[in-house]
Amino acid sequence: MLAVALLMAQASLALARSAPDSFADLAEKVSPAVVNITTSTVIAGHQGVNPMVPEGSPFEDFFRDFMNPDGNNGNRPPRRSQALGSGFVISPDGFIVTNNHVIEKADEIEIEFFSGEVLEAKVIGTDPNTDIALLKVNSDDPLPYVPFGDSDLMRVGDWVMAMGNPLGQGFSVSAGIVSARGRALSGTYDDYIQTDAAINRGNSGGPLFNMDGEVVGVNTAILSPNGGSIGIGFAMSSGVVTNVVDQLKQFGETRRGWLGVRIQDVTADMAEALGLNEARGALVTDVPEGPASAAGMESGDVILSFDGAQVEDTRGLVRQVGNTAVGKAVRVEVFRDGATKTLKVTLGRRETAEAAVPAAATPNAAPQQTEMLGMTLVPLTDALREQMDLGAKMEGLVVKDIDETGEAYEKGLRAGDVITEAGQQKVTTVADLEKRVEDARDAGRKSLLLLVRRQGEPRFVALSVSD
Template sequence: MTDRPTDLSSLPSFQPPRRSLFSARKFALMASVVAGLGVAVYGFGTANGPVDLFSSPAHAQVNNEISKVAQPVGFADIVEHVKPSVISVKVNINEKVAKDDSDDTPFQPGSPMERFFRRFGGPDGMPPGLRGMPRGRGVVTGQGSGFFISADGYAVTNNHVVDGADKVEVTTDDGKTYKAKVIGTDARTDLALIKVEGGSDFPFAKLSEGKPRIGDWVLAVGNPFGLGGTVTAGIVSASGRDIGNGPYDDFIQIDAPVNKGNSGGPAFNTNGEVIGVNTAIYSPSGGSVGIAFSIPAPTVKNVVAQLKDKGSVSRGWIGVQIQPVTADIADSLGLKKAEGALVAEPQANGPAAKAGIESGDVITAVNGETVKDARELARTIGGLAPGNAVKLNVLHKGQDKVVNLTLGQLPNTVEAKADNDNDNGDNGSATRGTDVPKLGMTVAPANSVAGAGKEGVVVTEVDPKSAAADRGFKEGDVILEVAGKSVTNAGDVREAINAARSDNKNSVLMRVKTGGMSRFIAVPLAKG
């Protein structure tokens, strides 16, 4: 067992297993090997006469070389080097007795992991493999995986593995058990840093500097179902996956079998470097179906450095609600490509609002680096430290401009508060609105409908077979702007739509408020 990352550059390159060579290829290889031995091949003989390839001294060496080429290459060498760095993590959590066990889940209501499992796990928010486990009955134990990142005992695992733990123990590959303490956690990326006590020469893994390619081999090592020390192999299936876990989703998707208990374990490349931390699976049945998600190594490296330094993570913040630029939105704004991040609404007194960024602006670059979509903007800004000065390229009312601002610090909780006027339960459905031709909805001035606020027009009825319904409009939605112009009645809406048609627009962009959240919706325009 080594206490330093092992240089695996001397190991043989790992290749996919191959079937036995065809006879023709085998014969060609035999001929090339014989030639390499210095035998002058001419047909089936040499200058001194015919050579019997199947009884000559060269025959044994030929077959030896062929067997080396044809034999499938496994992962045993790399596993031998990396497996000692992987640990099993066991936690004890003292829980209060739940009032209703049927609704109890291992994740806080509304948390990123609870939302993820409601989407990919089950309707009750529980991972399928955890359903039926006793919850809320005194001490609850849980198990996961992790791996050392330094010889002095620092190790990485998932936040959801150690979240709320009163006691943490780890078991190393050689069967020894140690106590550990949580140094810091980051719920937004589901990462945690722990410190294992009682040793100073632990074997550790190295985080990869590069980005894996789709199709690269990957090895997952962890503690599935508490078995410990389990290795599975697969490939990188995809990258940049958004699974609804949070604004910084950028998961690597792998098909190496990962099950309950693998959470927090490493995914290795064939150089023995960690390319990601396994954190979630897609599993209708509760077992592996070949779709697992890993947090990329660069994210791990950045988060772990901050956790080690101060026990928490600070992220840059500009204070905007953003959304993707779809093809329809791009057409409405006159953009050539559906790229960038559309500002639905700047938050009051936030850095963006103070710098003059407005609703409808499209952020296209940060410090000269192109922003492809809203998620990339969130990741880029979140990866910068508060207090940094940044330069944003912004498309403002059809004109490009540069905005300079200083990043604030992302609040621990960012809540979208609904307008108090909307909390009385009256969505205005009792008010008869005015029809908006060819969109399939009726609207009324917001100030004439109780609970709709004072700005814009409220949607009072939506034809379920209309373009408006297809775009997600519902009764009670408040339309604030149409084609960049504020609207206060149905006439304003019709006028803006007619102007868009006159400009040969295929769709018209509307800014819509639902509760306290604003967003832009591109509604296709019927011709004529």
């Protein structure tokens, strides 16, 4: 009996993972909610380009008449340009989601439904950071719509179906699988699902469905050497889109949380230098005036968790913070001086935050130099501070020269950098740095963490201090 039950379970599992016999029922179910989008934009007239013909040439009259048949002296009138895209209805009262690049700068937006009905749409709000736009149409009758699904539940290998208006050919369906998760293209908040379902120009803004008819992504981009689908398409995950859409619907704009720190990923040698058991989290390089500063966060802290969720890296933290409501008080766990500490931070709004970026310049000279850790170092003086426009309060060691075959150069240090901390303690003299190196060796550590500033931007670098 046990063997029979096991075989039945395996057979059920195999059936669940097999390819669907047909996508026809699913396509028929969701098609009424998928729309074609046509945008119209007026392009201002401009001065035409006339050929250079010598005055008195027998061709002068010919080219004048050919280039300016209306006698307008080459001034071309305004013309109207059209573009095509896709979208989908998310509510019976007419809210429609598409890509921002589909409707950007459009003067008129027309929505064509599967039934053939055409309605004008207005823009409710856009978010260029995620390339999402929210539109609205008015209809006498409730519109068919599709719900969002949970993109976090999608696994590599799951079946998906894309719908849209590829190359202006009208409503079209393509199917494939999830090829990869968590892809980043260029944006701060990117979380793309990669799929081999065919996506072409005109599919932008259309939905990517799971097999339950739920939208798990918005088709946005393709990777292609020729402009056509080669099986590498990207859809912004519904986990990102739903949050953006909710804000656009409520405010007409995005309102993302802001922590107020500069951060970088934790590498294995940095983790060793800090005394962390694993290389994860976000290492704080600077804490300008803002929410984190007010809560007591310090440069050198490693953010391990945010609002109850574990932080893996900087990209994940940026998304977590951005998806959190402005004004919310959250608990942030940091690693500092060998122990964890919990801070309570009230988030600001990223869109209105002002980033203070101090200026810097490359030094031309420096006094009393010392060679150490593959670098030629000199302490900051008033003259150097003035030359480098660092401000009177800046302290540290200036990298005057660097061995291009050494570890420091390999890890990105360059002449003109300023080392302000070592082992998470301030350094103002070479003796301070030597003491930090000895302390690290005495503690049995192989690396020493340096805080380095370049052009006003701080970052941490871990250098080997093994004998």
